[in-house]
Amino acid sequence: MLRYRAGVAADNSPSFVVVGEALIDLVAADDGAYLARPGGSPLNVAVGLARLGQPTALAGRLSADPFGTVLRQHLTRSHVDLRYVRAAPEASTIALVALSGGQARYQFSADGADFQWSRDELAFLPAGARAVHFGSLASWLPPGDSAIAEAISRTRDGGTVLVSYDPNVRPALQPDPAAARGQVERAVATAHVVKASSEDLDWLYGPGDPAGVAASWLELGADLVVVTAGPDGATGWTRQGPAVSRPAYPVVLADTVGAGDAFTSGLLDALARAGRLDPAALAAGLDAPTVAAVLDEASMVAALTCARPGANPPWRAEVEAAPG
Numbered sequence: 001m002l003r004y005r006a007g008v009a010a011d012n013s014p015s016f017v018v019v020g021e022a023l024i025d026l027v028a029a030d031d032g033a034y035l036a037r038p039g040g041s042p043l044n045v046a047v048g049l050a051r052l053g054q055p056t057a058l059a060g061r062l063s064a065d066p067f068g069t070v071l072r073q074h075l076t077r078s079h080v081d082l083r084y085v086r087a088a089p090e091a092s093t094i095a096l097v098a099l100s101g102g103q104a105r106y107q108f109s110a111d112g113a114d115f116q117w118s119r120d121e122l123a124f125l126p127a128g129a130r131a132v133h134f135g136s137l138a139s140w141l142p143p144g145d146s147a148i149a150e151a152i153s154r155t156r157d158g159g160t161v162l163v164s165y166d167p168n169v170r171p172a173l174q175p176d177p178a179a180a181r182g183q184v185e186r187a188v189a190t191a192h193v194v195k196a197s198s199e200d201l202d203w204l205y206g207p208g209d210p211a212g213v214a215a216s217w218l219e220l221g222a223d224l225v226v227v228t229a230g231p232d233g234a235t236g237w238t239r240q241g242p243a244v245s246r247p248a249y250p251v252v253l254a255d256t257v258g259a260g261d262a263f264t265s266g267l268l269d270a271l272a273r274a275g276r277l278d279p280a281a282l283a284a285g286l287d288a289p290t291v292a293a294v295l296d297e298a299s300m301v302a303a304l305t306c307a308r309p310g311a312n313p314p315w316r317a318e319v320e321a322a323p324g
Contacts, residue, residue, distance in 0.1 A: 013128030014057040014081050015272065018046040019148060020138040021114035022060040022075070023093035024067045025257070027310065036067070037310045038074040039095060040114070041136035041168045044258045047078040048265025048301065048313035054272060057081035057129070059122070063113045067092035086121050088113035093137075097257065110141055110173055117144030122151035126161040130277045133268065136168035140183045149186065156190045156221075162277050165191035166264050169200040177204055189220040192279050193271070195264050198229040210235065211243060223283045226295065228263055230256070234299060236291040239283075244291040249303035258311025259302045265313060266301025270294035300324075 020042030026034040038047075042058065049056040058080050062068045064087060071092070075082060093112030115138055126132050132155050139148055156163050167184045174180040181204050188194050194217055201213050214225040214237035228234045235245040271294055276282045300322055304314040314322075 014055045014083075015130045015277070016046070016049050016054055016056040016268065017059055017084065017125065017127055017129040017132050018042045018049070018056060019059040019122070019125070019132065019134040019152070020136050021093060021112075022058065022062060022071045023095055023108075023112065023114060024070065025095050025097045025311070027097045027257070036070065038071050039097075039258070039311050040093070041166065041261050041264075042134070042138065043071070043075070044261035044311045044313065045133055045166075045265045045268075046080050047075065047311075048262050048305075049269060050079045050081075051313055051315045052265060052269040052301070052319065053316045054269055055081065057084050057127075059084040059125070061086045061088040061090075061113045061116060061121070063088050063090060063092040065092055067094075068113070084124060084127065088116065090116055108137065108170065108173060110137075114138050115141045115144045117147040119147045119150060122147055125151045126155045126158065129161060131162040131164060131268065131272070133164040133166075133264070135164075135166035135187070137170065137173065139165075139167075139187055140180070141173065145183075149190070152187070152190045156192075159279065162193065162271075162279050162282060163191045164193040164195070164264070164268055166195045166260070167200055167204075168260065169196075169203055171203055180204060185217075185220060188217045188222055191222055192282055193224045193226075193268070194222045195226045195228070195260075195267060197260055198227055198232075201227060211237070214243070223279070224286055224291070226267060226298075228260060228302075230259075234263070234295050236295055238286040238291065240286055241288055244288050244295065246292055246295040246299060249296070249299040251303035251306045253306050254309050256306055257309070258313065259306050261311065262305035262313040263298045263302040266298035266319075267294055269301070270297035273297075 021040040022043035025039035090113040
């Protein structure tokens, strides 16, 4: 397990800024009622990073409705910095979550506050952060997707801030795989680190060739591509050497809600602790032992999340106490 000190920006800026949606998951209970839980991939990543001890801010658009209050309270309890949260006049986004055998499937309302970004609202990026993470619904749903794309491209072009991306594909909202591939590949070209699931790749490109997809993404501009495969573990590809595959950390499964997001937060935290948040350091320092170590750390964080219901990533103390 990596035991390096978490990085802190010298000027009190957060080390990480996470851009994207903060929504409400409605999860069916055994009695037929629905439980409202904070969710959304970027929110989950921000919460995961903050709980792991990384100074993290969410760049989100939160409604003034009661669900928006729930989201703010959840973020505050998890020590996420809210300085870049914008007050939005639109309603909060709702995701209906269906669980089957512990696996989660989602249906979204796509007209909420999270998707109305303007260029002016994102002009602050990168805001002194060492790394910016983006992805999921807000990165490919109009009208705000173009504002996010412009801000992320500007951040990447600056050359000093690491950019991380997770497409978090949702076929219900992206019915055309060819169009979705174009969206995802344009985003990949602006990122140094890309994490995706095997399900994402199967839907975008067809099953059977994660190595080929990873190679094409490295050619587009990524330095590290990680593909997760649930209980079959995760594989990382770099330009420096062969693929590195690691098994999943063992877990007694409660459900998979937020598992991929927890993996992403664990991956980014591990890169920070290994001194690899600087783009140049990342490109130069991704040898096989480092890739294996960050994959193992990310897998542990995801497993601890899967061991309890809902998107509830672990705190640093829980990770340190887990068997290594």
